[in-house]
Amino acid sequence: LAAFCPGADLRLTVHKLPDGRLPVHWDEAKAAVEELRERTDPDLVLAPRTDDAHQDHRGLAKLVPTAFRDHLVLGYEIVKWDGDLGRMAAYQPLSPEIAEEKVRLLQEHYASQRHRPWYDREAFLGLARIRGIECHARYAEAFAVTKLTLDLGE
Template identity: 85%
Template structure:
């Protein structure tokens, strides 16, 4: 498998349109990175779910998905399913986040995501984080919009199992959804693992990166 290292990793920006997006799309990657680098700073922004049960779930979940990290989480109150109509507020939040940190890695929805909230947020990110490695995570759902990813983070079996356990433990409000189960999460991780010669993996879409092969 072709490998390309990202260099030192001290700060991560992670953004989601809804509470649980980050955990579903990149929870295993966050666990892997934070376990390997105690003290890693994670600046997280979620656009909707603030002020209620969903925010409480998100704060507990991300604390578990980012062990021993310096986690800074902001959860806003934009209406679920209406983010494009609140473009100005979303853009301001992304730009304010950019002003607070200089990340080594950005985790965000992918621009081809069929959900309008995910897609709107994804399209805001490159204009604010122009010179950063931006990985677009995927979320399995009814729309059937999974594509052909271009980057993979292999997950150990232990990390993959822990991701599923934490998703079930910390988001009880989502357990009623027919797709929110162990088989869906572990099944996709197994497929992505096959694609990168690993047991399990999370996959990402990269629209642009700069190589530095001289050093």
């Protein structure tokens, strides 16, 4: 996390929820998200998309907006074999250098995923290129937005 967010004030809490079992540990997961909200007041919350095919990702995506009701929550996408990529609503253009750096960091720091056939440079840059096309940039990240409050003044 520190490699992705240099200079940020990072505080990490790890809970012992079994992988792939969030639905049966709903109360514990909900308590963890609510406890996080009590300790923080972020400007932006990044969480999985609510229509992510993985049950843990989808469950977390449903919990986050219930705790962070007055916050901007952006749902990120995870390329994987499920084929659950959707239509995004928010885009962050990336320079080619930032796109390459992100891929390098993903490959360097998430060794637990390296064995997966979809976890490679081509997949990450390919998705970033497609999202870039959608927002008239070379590369981009895209996010789902379930609620956005605009304050345009009066």
